[in-house]
Amino acid sequence: MNAQSAFAVEARELVKRYGDLTAVDHINFTVNHGEAFGMLGPNGAGKSTTMRMIYCRTPLTAGTLLVDGLDVTQQARQIKTRVGVVPQENNLDPDLDVRENLLVYARYFGIKKAEAEQRTQETLELVALTEKQQVSVEELSGGMKRRLMIARALLNRPHILILDEPTTGLDPHVRHALWDMLRELRTRGITVLLSTHYMDEAEKLCDRLLIINDGKILVSGTPRELIATHASAFALEVRGCNGHQLLQPATNHIIADKRGSTHFYFAPSSELLAPLIQAYEGCETYLRPSNLEDVFLQLTDKDRLH
Ligand SMILES: Nc1ncnc2c1ncn2[C@@H]1O[C@H](COP(=O)(O)OP(=O)(O)OP(=O)(O)O)[C@@H](O)[C@H]1O
Ligand SMILES: [Mg+2]
Missing domain, CATH: 3.30.70 (Alpha-Beta Plaits)
Incomplete structure (x- = not known):
């Protein structure tokens, strides 16, 4: 955690336009340090776009966006060292095995060889893939690939873990295993920001959440507050x-x-x-x-x- 920053994420009047389309339309929200924060919304609501701005993958059009107190428009490099990202689509290297996928990624972060090896083994254990470390990525099941993506996002020991639909398409057992893993990460003080279409996932995992539609926030609050207020x-x-x-x-x-x-x-x-x-x-x-x-x-x- 950055001692000076009040919030893990702070968005003020955040806007993203693609040509004529306003994908994110003047949204305001904050994510506290150490909390699990969810973004819900139908297809095309603007969840991935908002997340991509947070992890500095796409520039914002207008507004302010701070991550760990750092400005995405000016301090992207520092932000990237503090966040771990699991994008909506798997983008593992199919030519490498499980272990190599992690080692190559660790190299991007400039982690030294011995340290990279140690972190690779630690994160493989956390996601229960140690036995599969020499298996080619193509031979993994969908759930195993998702777990490997999470392992990869944890290599740089992020303060904030951003997961775009982490459990879409996974069977109930694997979803539960992933939820347990995310809860375990939270006990280590990691802030978790996730998007999901699963209401049970949002209810079980998130301290607070927002519901977004057409780029606008409809409501935000704790799952209980939202149920009590809106149903x-x-x-x-x-x-x-x-x-x-x-x-x-x-x-x-x-x-x-x-x-x-x-x-x-x-x-x-x-x-x-x-x-x-x-x-x-x-x-x-x-x-x-x-x-x-x-x-x-x-x-x-x-x-x-x-
Ligand atoms: N690179 C892009 N260029 C142009 N339009 C885009 C781009 N990325 C997203 N959009 C548009 O922005 C809007 C928001 O898309 P986004 O991917 O953020 O939605 P989402 O909430 O993540 O949806 P889903 O639940 O389907 O993943 C959509 O209308 C989409 O077509
Ligand atoms: Mg999306």
Whole structure:
């Protein structure tokens, strides 16, 4: 941590334009040192673009962006030594084996040979790939490649680890293993900044998060705050109700919503939803606590999600 910097990341009126397209539109947010911070949003929302500006891969158009107190427009070289990056697409060297991928990368950072060897073994152990170190990258499964990408991002002992959709396409076991690994990294004081489409991932991993759409921040806060503020405590899902009209609840404490052929009702107590369960007799009804997905779907453009 930079003793002088108040935040791990500080974005003020941050803008990124590609020609006529405004991919990131005057966003403001801060990430505290040592926290896990999530960015959620539909495809094309501006998550990767924001991350690429943070790790100095793409220049910003306007605004201010500080990483560990350093200005991305002037101190990119110092910032790059402090951040570890796992981009959305794997970009491992297919001609090298697992161990060599790490050693070559360590060389980019000017880490001396003996030290590079030691860090390679340490990080391989952390991501449980020690046994695979002599295997060609092409022979790794998707989950193993993701783990190797994380190992590579940790070689320079970053203060801030940036992960763009770290678990997309991975099976549930591997996702859980990765979550455990990220929690372990946090106990070492590393700030974790991640983007994800998985609401459960955001809920389980992130201290705070923001939901972004069309380059603008819709809401930010802790997962609990967002659920409490933007979705009532209980959700009733009704499936298989083709032909049924969305019922207009008798009380304005209930929010009614339709996504595809599924009807949703949100209420602060489960008792309020009981009459609706009766009204939908013969349909499949599920009463459950609201989750971040409810917040996300209510806030983002629903048409694009179907
Ligand atoms: N290099 C580029 N040149 C032109 N437009 C771009 C470029 N990179 C991204 N964009 C556009 O900027 C917008 C935001 O893209 P971005 O990749 O940041 O979205 P995202 O939130 O990461 O989406 P996803 O969930 O699909 O990864 C999109 O409209 C995209 O087409
Ligand atoms: Mg992306």
